[in-house]
Amino acid sequence: MDGKGKLHVMFFPFPGQGHLIPMSDMARAFSGRGVRATIVTSPLNVPTIRGTIGKGVESEIEILTVKFPCAEAGLPEGCENTESIPSPDLILTFFKAIRMLQAPLEELLLQHRPHCLIASALFPWASKLNINIPRLVFHGTGVFALCASECIRLYQPHKNVSSDTDPFLIPHLPGDVQMTKMLLPDYIKTETDGGTETDFKRALQEIKEAELASYGVVLNSFYELEQVYADYYEKQLLQGQGRRTWYIGPLSLCNVNDHKGKRGKQASVDEGDILKWLDSNKPNSVVYVCFGSIANFSESQLREIARGLEDSGQQFIWVVRRSEKDKGTWLPEGFERRTTTEGRGIIIWGWAPQVLILDHQAVGVFVTHCGWNSTLEAVSAGVPMVTWPVSAEQFYNEKFVTDLLQIGIPVGVQKWARIVGDDTITSNALQKALHRVVLGEEAESMRNRAHELAQMARTAVQYNGSSSCHLTHLIQHLRSIACLQN
Template identity: 85%
Template sequence: MDGELHIMLFPFPGQGHLIPMSDMARAFNGRGVRTTIVTTPLNVATIRGTIGKETETDIEILTVKFPSAEAGLPEGCENTESIPSPDLVLTFLKAIRMLEAPLEHLLLQHRPHCLIASAFFPWASHSATKLKIPRLVFHGTGVFALCASECVRLYQPHKNVSSDTDPFIIPHLPGDIQMTRLLLPDYAKTDGDGETGLTRVLQEIKESELASYGMIVNSFYELEQVYADYYDKQLLQVQGRRAWYIGPLSLCNQDKGKRGKQASVDQGDILKWLDSKKANSVVYVCFGSIANFSETQLREIARGLEDSGQQFIWVVRRSDKDDKGWLPEGFETRTTSEGRGVIIWGWAPQVLILDHQAVGAFVTHCGWNSTLEAVSAGVPMLTWPVSAEQFYNEKFVTDILQIGVPVGVKKWNRIVGDNITSNALQKALHRIMIGEEAEPMRNRAHKLAQMATTALQHNGSSYCHFTHLIQHLRSIASLQN
């Protein structure tokens, strides 16, 4: 019987993992698989908002206490958004490690047939193995970025250039992808005696992958075919593991306006505003849940948006929306009050906005969820990466898919974005909205969106990967029983 298979999901407490893994839970539930999500109390609302009311009685949510105080974090600091300072990132990861015993208790108590845990729980492989439960790894990134970062780790090409700005080609990676040292994550350039805490965590993640049953990737085969083949044949099969491509997971969720946290804007109001605009005439600007910008940079963004003459929706992550002193004088009157733009202070219903025909471009930090949501909606991207694997994603969007224009960021930063002038933003917006490249990019983006939808339909690539994964897990479950 379908209901005999029991999957337990353990997402890392950050929006980039909580939301797609909640979408994944919906997908498993839709296939008749008993599904449980483990999280901490303050992250339950995000999960409930994503799985939706129609499935909340079918998908079980279990909570474990997050050891904020025990690790030295402020009380209530239970996800990456709530980390008050970059200096506390390693402290947050220390708290994450303390979740090992509570997870093992739940695994022992509920005995799922499989554990799907975020990559940032490297110890989960050991816990699952100890209890003879297969563990699948979820990275939350695309396979191109996984391949690129692994090739950089293995072959260290950045050590063969004389300066931080000298370009190099990533060895063995298809596509002749060019990078500089400045674009690499700081932890990718540190080894040996200079090893950092984060470097050690990444090494543990690599070791835990080797001990896992395989990988689940939020992507679809046709989007990253060359890199999926490279990943499977060159990086996984030699280790006796495999990957399943079951995305875009956002398309598994039909309730586009409810994913994640409670939106800071009325859904009806934003749709009404978009309905009043012509097709492909609005720029959507959002930099995810972690990236921050100085007031000076925010002011440059405002000026660039205004000077471009484009209509826009701009999502601003600031805790105090009454503090608008950084906005250019008269900006709101000249733009938002006259219907040229909308500022959303906080959380936006991103998929709902991107899917609207009025949206013609997306200014994005190139987080994988945002990138894949734009691909699924057929929206070209103006790329503004900040940290993590986002510079790899930028290369994928601009060089491989050719559906994006770089705004010109030259340096990786842990959280705070690079300095881009209003003039640079204005020029990039002109290219992507009305320049000679705009229409060809839009056409390519629309074709990719059609491919994304097809991948999830019956007998599409993601549908078949998901079917094969469930069959695989059922066969393991039968042996366990």
């Protein structure tokens, strides 16, 4: 223990919103249990962390910065997170810069001597640092996606199909989950077609090895949500490997009510105006549309979304990650006059207070890219989804939401894409999916299931709930190790 008798845990989030925000929430949760929490990041990511932590506990959580090696890696200055990568061609260069953070992190660890390091899985080298403390891995997704991707890696069922669109069952995975090769990440398809081992595939192998070398895994989920897959992960995929897994989510629920609108980046709209507009609408009548911080749709695809929202007849809040100045090139003529001007909808140009919006009773459906944070926030709020996955593990999350939890309807995306360029979804497809979730024959049962899951999520983080107990046990483990080291 440190001089004050406190357990000291250092958090090292990957510089992307999907890791920065939940790991800041995690630091807040640890700090609330009397743990000294320190977050390490680069300077340009500090505002996101401060915004997520909140002013009420900001002084209790230390933030240390390391210089991000943009110039050394060949990146433009200021490219310190995934949102700021100017071109997909620089993704591998960005990961080259990430590797260069190993030496400064190790220096900080030796200087501050924490009792434990919790690092994002995308820093596989963090498990090899020359310091004798437990290293825990944080995955930015749920355990179902981990199980599905591992079964694909181990058994390679996609090699036995005759075409990219033929469905196949994921072997040994509970639930009879079907995929097609088109829905798998491109590096898997490249390997299948006889290509050489890619940098991405090598990186995934390093992540797997680092997980095996770690003290355990921390997940932003709760046991009841993924019980079958939590058990499968530990009993089958981790059999004999001695790793421990702790489910301590939903981490977004650790934030107090008056902080919902301030998580992450500064919202580009006034929180009060959004709430006033939501208050003016009936329960379950508003469609919320947001595709995360990275997905970038073509202008023609955005035009289809606009037409689908208008034709649906539903009130909506649409988050667009583009400059408002460019709207004249793609927004249908008269769209704003017919919708936003008349109070039918709101377009948010930039960052939105997502948890605040989802938690409002007026919101009845979430059109989402199925990133894990967004998925879990919708589950926590009891909001059914229209699923529109793009890349990463999002197609696994879609299967989990639609086929297993049965609280969502797929919009019909058929292809994993690192860059969203083609117009794959028509306005009519979006309109039909929205109708099924809002007014269709399965709408009421989906809402009921979503509300039940939301209650389970809130129970999990309360005293004696499963996530609360997992966090207690994890802290107790770390304290016992720290005492032995002293």
